[in-house]
Amino acid sequence: MEKTAKKIFYRVWPYFILIICLTVSFTPIVWVVCSSLKPAGDILTIPPFYFPKTITLQHYYDLFFKRDISPVFLNSLTIALASTAISIVFGTLAAYVFARSKRNRSTAISAILPSPIRTSISPISSRLRSK
């Protein structure tokens, strides 16, 4: 009997800690979601309350249909795709050189590149070198 309790404890304690962490990290996010479902008068109240008393989708309707937010999404998408593509392609090419060449000169070049590209270079090149 005591043994099974111990077994259950060993099974359960990691989940217990993970659930605490999840609760901490999700409390504000869920609050934002809840606030988005509240009617306008219920969002900033004294004292505040967590879960919406009445649910409304008015804010979503306003956001998507009354004001046009598609260009904003398009802008973000353009920036994200372009910068990811460029830094992955160029970064991979450069990282390959740093990993494969045995000359010191390339390490000198890699040392003077403190740039966004370099953040992807350094893990990739250490990955290639370890193989």
Add this chain to the structure above:
Amino acid sequence: MFRSRRRSFVFFLLPALLLIIFIQFMPMGYNLVLSFLNIQLNKPNLPVKFVGLQNYFSILSDKGFWNSVVVTLIIGIASTVLELLFGLILALLLDMKGRFGKAPGGMGFFRGLLFIPYMIMPIMVGLTWFIFADSNYGMLNPILEMFGLPTRVWFSNEKTAIWAIVAMDIWQCTPMVMMIIASGLKTIDASLYEAAVVDGANSWQKFSSITMPMLKPVLKVAVSMRLMDVMRIYDTIIATTKGGPGNKTEAISVFTQKLGFEQFKTSQGGTAALLITILILVMSQIVVRVFSTKEST
């Protein structure tokens, strides 16, 4: 053979180098030039003069600058250390093997959910926490009260403001550290642990003499990335305290932005930006050195 190989190396390196020269070194060079001039945006008729190192002297003798350096170092070191600790614990939990080498189920689910805070944009994190921790409308104080914890006006109290920002950074970026460490744990060969079990090692010995040494390269990446990121912290501070109360949370980025774009001292702002770059370079070099001496290779 050798020749063509070298030529292909140059060809591979060229796009990245060109890109970096154009988007990185040209603005930096312009900034360097700026730092020796006396340009002020609100005085467009001021004759542009070469002033030598005067901007550097005035920045380095500015108490506000040193205050901002201290603030940045406190935020940077505190949040990096704590994120590393929490990230390591979470990664170990997610990577845990059961008694019979079988991982407990559902860990991928937890990993995905825990990563969500990192995907929110920093300015949104700042706004969310600013309202969440508000003393009138926010939910944070009622929740803390429920657990019997002390309540404060977190972002306006001069003692807690900086720690509120550290906490916000930990909340957001621990998942990233967790992911880096978890991917490092995946690469450790399971046969090492089996060998250790055969030799009669307990779990602490397994952790300290297999996991930690094998994780060192990954930790190096995590620490240097986090430290460089936190030194550049800007969005969350602007969204919450704007450097206040007083200048208690004025990190160097906020200080430079205020100098350059609110007081319009363009040249001095450029000088401060250069000094920040040097500071971050020095810090990251220190991190690299510290971790590579222990690596022994």
